[in-house]
């Protein structure tokens with residue numbers, strides 16, 4: 001598996017190939033914790049303004065501007081404030097945070113401490129998906145090292161800034177990546193999402209002001225403080241600042257984690273050249289899911305010769321979304337009915353059960369997919385899938401419902417042949433994928 | 437083909453007042469989790485402590501739950517409420533080695549079906565079942581964040597990636 005930067009200096013990936021890069025010693029030898037020192041000599045507003053100027057947008061999936069999110073946290077609060085890192089990384093096709101956590105844990109500690117200093121937070125929690133146990137061990141060691149060096153805990157670096165730092169584990173639930181469900185889980189409850197507003201910035205962990213950010217978002221913060229927000233932004237585009245990590249899996253020769261400047265041109269070159277092209281030379285590209293399983297699937301016609309730009313705006317124009325940046329590349333051997341069924345099973349399994357459209361809807365979707373794949377597909381089944389999606393999308397309590405609907409809606413529309421073929425071979429009629 | 441069904445190991449949960457006992461070291465370990473959270477927010481430690489119970493007792497059982505309820509000053513139903521939500525908590529006894537094969541899309545298209553078939557044939561069980569000697573349980577799970585090194589499986593907490601049938605044989609043969 002490749003881990004490398006293309007079209008830019010490695011920033012997020014700076015320590016990926018440095019021996020013992022995960023230790024405090026090597027981290028500091030390679031410039032680590034200088035940004036924290038710098039930030040602690042800045043005003044809280046100045047730090048937030050640098051992050052705003054960087055045009056950093058949340059890397060967890062929603063792409064919300066990070067500086068703006070931080071500015072929602074009340075300056076003065078009678079309650080303690082918290083910074084929480086979302087290391088739940090469970091979006092199918094996404095595995096970038098894992099390598100940051102494994103090989104550069106101090107970068108996350110530094111980013112979170114800068115956030116904590118800027119927001120006046122009393123403690124930081126890193127919420128790991130339960131399966132990432134080995135990464136929790138690595139992070140716990142890094143925290144111990146940092147504590148021994150007066151970098152976390154009381155009177156950080158001899159100042160009057162104190163901030164505690166802890167790891168926390170989930171236990172197998174994709175929904176706990178949703179920030180309010182994550183907070184419920186961190187409080188020891190079932191991982192059900194909460195009503196927004198109030199947003200976590202006002203009432204988050206323990207009903208206290210809380211910022212929740214993705215790992216990659218927080219590890220960008222020391223870079224932004226080091227080089228200045230404007231300079232970091234200019235690595236990317238005006239609205240999509242900086243560089244971004246992309247996880248690539250599926251039918252390519254060189255799967256891996258790639259760091260690209262935002263605005264990279266273009267998606268076809270990325271897959272066909274940077275990622276080594278198709279795994280099997282005699283198989284053609286069929287489909288790409290560019291942003292983790294929850295975004296629209298793209299067909300080859302939307303990619304080949306289309307010059308799709310890799311940033312928030314460019315991928316929307318191209319017909320999908322950045323999401324979590326998880327590329328799943330599929331060649332012509334894949335049947336998109338089957339791949340969509342696979343993802344729908346995922347959403348059914350991961351639906352938290354809180355609201356009816358998502359809980360019941362995903363269950364019915366899987367039942368219909370099962371019927372189709374067992375050879376009992378009815379001509380109207382494609383439309384039936386779309387109707388159910390329509391009753392989930394926008395009508396569910398949290399975005400997991402939408403995430404279950406979008407792959408199906410885009411798959412039926414963009415790969416009608418793969419559905420028709422399953423619905424045609426019926427004695428009960430000449431199946432037509434209706435209205436698509 | 438199955439020599440032993442999972443049901444051989446299914447303990448129907450009998451709700452009694454039995455409270456599990458843990459060694460002083462384990463109780464110390466549990467206390468070390470409590471310090472992470474505000475004193476009035478003990479419940480936050482519930483998931484980490486359920487993992488400790490599972491490690492010590494092999495699964496989440498009635499007596500272990502009763503212990504946690506006392507330890508965290510919660511109702512027994514609070515503990516069950518959380519324990520039954522999360523897929524990593526085993527509410528029945530499982531084999532000594534829990535083989536969790538990822539079945540999500542990237543793994544699926546990169547060879548998961550062959551890996552699953554190979555493992556199940558080798559162990560003579562279906563996914564969801566435990567071998568008669570209680571050594572292995574095989575479960576199909578959702579994406580584990582190893583899609584770039586698919587197909588993959590997790591045994592206990594250990595990741596095994598870029599799997600081939602030969603590699604699987606080596607791994608399984610090395611387990612006691």
Ligand SMILES: Cc1cc2nc3c(=O)[nH]c(=O)nc-3n(C[C@H](O)[C@H](O)[C@H](O)COP(=O)(O)O)c2cc1C
Nearest residue numbers: 058059060086088089090177178179213214217399
């Ligand atoms: C169903 C669902 C799953 C999510 N999973 C993750 C996740 O695994 N990791 C993550 O960082 N964000 C995840 N998110 C996004 C979070 O809700 C939240 O937007 C994010 O953690 C905020 O951090 P950011 O602004 O730095 O991206 C998920 C959202 C939803 C709706």
Ligand code: SF4
Nearest residue numbers: 352354355358396398
């Ligand atoms: S949309 Fe799904 S995951 Fe979200 S609250 Fe409703 S049931 Fe739970």
Ligand code: FES
Nearest residue numbers: 538543580582583
């Ligand atoms: S799809 Fe198997 S690890 Fe992600």
